[in-house]
Amino acid sequence: MENCEFYRNLLEKLIADQISEPENDLLIKHLKTCKECSELFDAHTVLTKSASPFEDLNADDLQMMRRNVLNSIQKKQEKSILNILQKYLDYLRVFIKRPELAFAAIALMLGFFLGRVLPPDENGITGGIVRQINNIAKQNIHFTDTQNSSYQYSNVSMKEIDDQNIALSFDVTTHLDVTREKKDPLVREIIAQTLMNPEGLGSRLKAISYTESILDNKIKDALIFSMQRAPLPAIRLKAMSSLMNYKNDPQVQEAFIKVLNEEKTIKMNLMAIDYLTDSNFNADTLKSVLSEIDPQKSSAVFIRAKEYIENK
Amino acid sequence: MERTDMELIEQTLSGEHQSYDALMIRYQKLVFSIAFGICKTYENAMDITQDVFLKAYKKLDSFKGTSTFKTWISKISYNESINWQKKNSKYQDYEDSQDFELKIFKESNQEDEILAKENKAMLLRCLFELNTKYRLAVVLRYFENHSIKEIAVSMNCSEGVVKNMLFRSIQKLRKNLLAIQSGA
Numbered sequence: 001m002e003n004c005e006f007y008r009n010l011l012e013k014l015i016a017d018q019i020s021e022p023e024n025d026l027l028i029k030h031l032k033t034c035k036e037c038s039e040l041f042d043a044h045t046v047l048t049k050s051a052s053p054f055e056d057l058n059a060d061d062l063q064m065m066r067r068n069v070l071n072s073i074q075k076k077q078e079k080s081i082l083n084i085l086q087k088y089l090d091y092l093r094v095f096i097k098r099p100e101l102a103f104a105a106i107a108l109m110l111g112f113f114l115g116r117v118l119p120p121d122e123n124g125i126t127g128g129i130v131r132q133i134n135n136i137a138k139q140n141i142h143f144t145d146t147q148n149s150s151y152q153y154s155n156v157s158m159k160e161i162d163d164q165n166i167a168l169s170f171d172v173t174t175h176l177d178v179t180r181e182k183k184d185p186l187v188r189e190i191i192a193q194t195l196m197n198p199e200g201l202g203s204r205l206k207a208i209s210y211t212e213s214i215l216d217n218k219i220k221d222a223l224i225f226s227m228q229r230a231p232l233p234a235i236r237l238k239a240m241s242s243l244m245n246y247k248n249d250p251q252v253q254e255a256f257i258k259v260l261n262e263e264k265t266i267k268m269n270l271m272a273i274d275y276l277t278d279s280n281f282n283a284d285t286l287k288s289v290l291s292e293i294d295p296q297k298s299s300a301v302f303i304r305a306k307e308y309i310e311n312k
Numbered sequence: 313m314e315r316t317d318m319e320l321i322e323q324t325l326s327g328e329h330q331s332y333d334a335l336m337i338r339y340q341k342l343v344f345s346i347a348f349g350i351c352k353t354y355e356n357a358m359d360i361t362q363d364v365f366l367k368a369y370k371k372l373d374s375f376k377g378t379s380t381f382k383t384w385i386s387k388i389s390y391n392e393s394i395n396w397q398k399k400n401s402k403y404q405d406y407e408d409s410q411d412f413e414l415k416i417f418k419e420s421n422q423e424d425e426i427l428a429k430e431n432k433a434m435l436l437r438c439l440f441e442l443n444t445k446y447r448l449a450v451v452l453r454y455f456e457n458h459s460i461k462e463i464a465v466s467m468n469c470s471e472g473v474v475k476n477m478l479f480r481s482i483q484k485l486r487k488n489l490l491a492i493q494s495g496a
Contacts, residue, residue: 008479011479011482012478012479015453015475015479015482016460016471016475016478017459018460039486039490040482040483040486042490043485043486043489043490044482045493046489046490046493047450047454047482047485050432050435050454050455052454053433053435053439053455054341054344054348054455055432057340057344061358062344065361065362065365066333066336066365069336069362069365069369070333072366073329073366073369074329
């Protein structure tokens with residue numbers, strides 16, 4: 001008998017459907033002479049040609065099986081929804097046990113809802129301005145009316161909400177002519193704002209000139225701001241002149257020390273030295289600051305500083 | 313045009329249960345044959361089939377398509393059937409072969425159908441001579457047209473082991489299968 005071990009391997013390949021054509025030819029040739037291998041081959045063939053015993057399963061049983069599966073899936077989903085509802089009911093029970101929590105939650109939700117739904121407060125300051133500009137807008141019929149309107153709109157953005165509505169966001173300014181006492185808070189407010197306004201050189205200088213007769217903390221702060229931050233030396237100098245009226249003021253003294261350390265304008269440095277030397281500023285501290293002045297900065301400033309140091 | 317397995321899966325996951333029904337119709341015989349191959353009783357195989365499809369539904373979103381759905385569900389069927397067998401091996405009823413033949417095979421008075429039924433019954437009896445794993449390998453290879461690779465994946469073993477199981481099964485069943493061939 002031929003080496004059946006080799007052909008058993010080929011049979012195994014055949015059963016696994018992994019046999020090549022040359023191998024298959026070899027095997028077929030062997031089967032003609034080997035009864036045992038031939039029987040194995042035939043057994044394999046019987047299985048290959050047999051219909052599946054599960055081909056004609058009972059259709060009703062299968063349908064019932066599938067129905068059971070789908071019903072089970074449906075029930076689980078319904079249970080899942082019930083579980084979610086149950087969870088919310090549990091939360092509700094917490095609120096019932098702690099009514100203060102419930103009230104807080106309701107108040108929060110109500111506030112949020114009202115804030116989103118209700119129109120702006122017409123009785124407040126904003127409401128008052130809105131009413132005024134509405135009235136003016138109604139009165140402005142022609143283009144020239146709008147051009148000459150007392151209200152100016154800037155920083156405008158618009159968004160269409162729907163076919164009927166547009167959301168408007170804007171700044172509104174209006175020109176007013178009023179007369180007030182110098183000590184009036186409105187006067188100080190407007191002067192302070194003007195001093196901090198980076199634009200309007202003329203208005204800033206004018207505002208500074210009015211501060212010379214007004215001693216006020218708000219204005220003092222605005223003057224210090226201008227002295228330190230104004231881009232033009234003329235404004236910084238003018239502000240400093242006005243600050244000279246605040247005698248022995250620690251805040252002004254500190255600001256003037258900063259001038260000596262940082263400011264390049266010679267006149268401002270000389271003014272700082274004059275102010276500080278005439279004030280109650282600590283002499284030793286001033287000596288120390290003045291001794292650090294670099295002669296390269298300005299000979300005039302250096303000499304003034306040296307005079308003070310030598311005389312004190 | 314027939315929907316692909318992936319399309320049915322996606323539709324099932326989006327809530328269309330009828331798509332899952334279509335998927336079950338496509339693979340119910342495969343799942344049943346694996347279950348029956350292991351538990352050997354009709355009712356239990358039907359119960360296991362139901363459990364397999366429920367489990368498959370729960371895990372459906374984890375099916376990424378790296379293997380075929382056929383392989384994927386075969387693996388679940390195999391695992392569920394083996395688990396069932398472990399739990400119920402002490403109490404397993406071995407059905408009388410005539411009982412399960414009655415349940416599986418439809419009634420007929422046609423001679424050719426009767427003959428076919430006889431052959432199928434003999435085939436099943438042959439299969440019952442094998443142990444569980446060998447039987448399953450034969451079912452998957454010859455009746456469900458699984459490749460050796462697919463069988464290996466389903467049964468968590470190597471391809472070499474599968475080939476060996478199949479060859480040994482043929483060796484064992486040689487005489488009975490030849491009897492079917494000769495019409496005895």
